[in-house]
Amino acid sequence: MSYTPKVAVVILNWNGVKYLRQFLPSVLSSIYPNLEIIVGDNASTDGSVEFIKNEYPSVRIIQNDDNYGFTGGYNKVLEHVDADYYILLNSDVEVFPGWIAPVINLMESDPLIAAAAPKIRAFNQKSHFEHAGAAGGFIDSYGYPFCQGRMFYEVEEDKGQYLQSGEVFWATGAAMFVKKHCWHEAGGFDDRFFAHMEEIDLCWRLKNMGYRVMYCAESEVFHLGGGTLNVENPFKTYLNFRNNLLLLQNNLPFWRAVFVITIRIWMDLLALIRFLSEGKRKDAWAVSRAHQNFVLSLFKPSKKNKKLNVPKKYPLKGIYKGSLVWTFFVKKKRHFTELDPTDFL
Structure with a gap:
């Protein structure tokens, strides 16, 4: 009988009871044979913990004594989670029952795959990709992050143009799968970030260690986005x-x-x-x-x-050798598919 890796879906929450009320039921409908659902709470004051205890007693709660942000919050919570794989999932993400297995199967295929993410589409415009992760993240030579399906403010409609799974530079923190031993080997998130781009930093660190980061086209989720900090903040x-x-x-x-x-x-x-x-x-x-x-x-x-x-010693696959600013604003190339594949490491 083959071994089924244990997976822990860990949702970090801070005063997000309205998102837990809306999206947690879809997470609980996930179909995977060795799964634990956990909510890590950053000292919420909106009744989030009481809501989970009353409505979903099967969900494990790990409580922090303060709001340590996305980075510190996850670093503290994951110290108490025992699983082969962590899935860091935003509280404003809708999933479907079979979303976990395709990503785990991909990661199990290669011991050098440390992290991965599914396709991310927008909850409020389901025909389009979502800004935070789309179909896998890349970065240019000057540090500007972008995605298959999103460059700066230009978000593409999903027309099946990114149906191939493959290596990317970073996996979004909105729905990041990471092997436990890789997370701890890399030291988790850098607490200084608090929130935003911490997942890119982690993925870059993992790549510098010789690991790979993947996009899994066979799984998709829908992300509301802006649940904690909206774009105008x-x-x-x-x-x-x-x-x-x-x-x-x-x-x-x-x-x-x-x-x-x-x-x-x-x-x-x-x-x-x-x-x-x-x-x-x-x-x-x-x-x-x-x-x-x-x-x-x-x-x-x-x-x-x-x-x-x-x-x-390792090639950091997923870096665009040119300037995305020049390509996007001057050369007017607004879609990932317009970029020359030979311009990537």
């Missing part, structure tokens, strides 16, 4: 700009990081000017704060990546 702007710089600092060789970060800071200043021209002063200030915080962070680099500061 200046704090989200701050996190995106600050964390993108941390991402480069953490994972690039030193002199390459100096070069790329210098360019990115100037490009970010252009974004700041654009925000001001559009009357978005809070977003402009968020960019400035992001730069200030990043400079301060240079004096306390991440401990997680120190042990990985060695010559990289």
